[in-house]
Amino acid sequence: MFRRFTTPSDGLTFRNKAEILFRLHPSELSALLEIAWDFRVWEANESLGHPRRRSDIPGLPEYLLNTLFSSAPPQTGLPNFFTGNQQRFGIPASVPPRNGVMWDHLIYAYLIENTRIYDIFRKVIYEYHHGEKLGVPLASSQHWLRNTEELFFRDAAPFSIYSVGSYVRPDSGASRRNAYYRMFGMDLNHGMENGQPYPYVKPDTANRDFVSTWEEFLREVWVAISNQNNTSGTNPQDDAAILDLAKRLHDMLRTRRTNGNLSREEFWYVSMMSWFHLAVEFDTPIVNSLRAEGASEEERLKKIGERVSMPPHGRSFYFFLLSDRMSWILTQLETDIYLNELAIPGFYTVGSPVERVMRTIITYWSQATGRNMKEKARSVSIQNRE
Secondary structure, three states, X not given: OHHHHHOOEOOEOHHHHHHHHHHOOHXXXXXXXXXXXXXXXXXXXXXXXXXXXXXXXXOXXXXXXXXXXXXXXXXXXXXXXXXXXXXXXXXXXXXXXXOOEOOOOHHHHHHHHHOOHHHHHHHHHHHHHHOOOOOOOOHHHHHHHHHHXXXXXXXXXXXXXXXXXXXXXXXXXXXXXXXXXXXXXOOOOOOOOOOOOOOOOOOOOOOOOHHHHHHHHHXXXXXXHHOOOOOXXXXXXXXXXXXXXXXXXXXXXXXXOHHHOOHHHHHHHHHHHHHHHHHOOOOOHHHXXXXXXXXXXXXXXXXXXXXXXXXXXXXXXXXXXXXXXXXXXXXXHHOOHHHOHHHHHHHOOOOOHHHHHHHHHHHHHHHHHOOOOOOOOOOOOOOOOO
């Protein structure tokens, strides 16, 4: 969510917006999240849990938000931040938000956390606050350090929309893993720092077939892309199979969202991971403080990990590249667009906006998992890596 506040506008660039964001007071950042929730897309004719009606839970009352922003909000582009960054990430806006904010899909948080970025920055903050092993942080990064600790490493402010922890679920890391498993049947690829599995409640009801269904879907779409121009011989393109798999993905994801379930958790977890992602999208103040300048998110995170002796996942490069694209396509699949067979060719028609996203996802998912989506599926069992 925080990365959506950085949409260039009013003469301010992405980098300008991010640097403004990093320097805000924690209460202003909290208020921005409350405003984002308050302006969420809400269409009464959609069922609760639909991407255009994720939740009916109210946020802070308007008079409290007005108190927090009694004058003008910070220059973060509030009038248009909800349009997102589709153009920046090469994602088509074929279903733009009509009334307000649509945040990222939970898969975004899962993929970003799989890089181990949260744990690495937790250790960065620990070291800075317990000594000078990492040196003295630059004055420009002190704001980021304070905001990060206030927002993500302490209990949330009572009654805030992102207050999703309590005595019942005191461990944020365990709660995130629980949500990932419920939605995708997948755990994160790393456990605790000592190498032990991270303890969390693994729910009885979960989308355990998500990975196998998703990969079958990618393979069928790739077959269709590969045979788009096939004018002779047998054409293995199978629109009916793609439609069936799209429906299965739609149904399993929407089932987990019945009555708006998991919406607040998703909103907070994607907001959390977007803050850390934004911190390595360019040579930000905290990156400069850590002398971790680089040409990409993955290179910067790798250098930061070296500083605190906690390497990121070896395939972080692909997790970063997949995060926005998979967030967009899974949100699309949760709408009813691809329940119509007439829409299926959009997945594979060469040159179409959706086909370009799908082609990229197929390549990067293959690299991230080590399973080639461009080959015929083999009879293997899908197991999560602890």
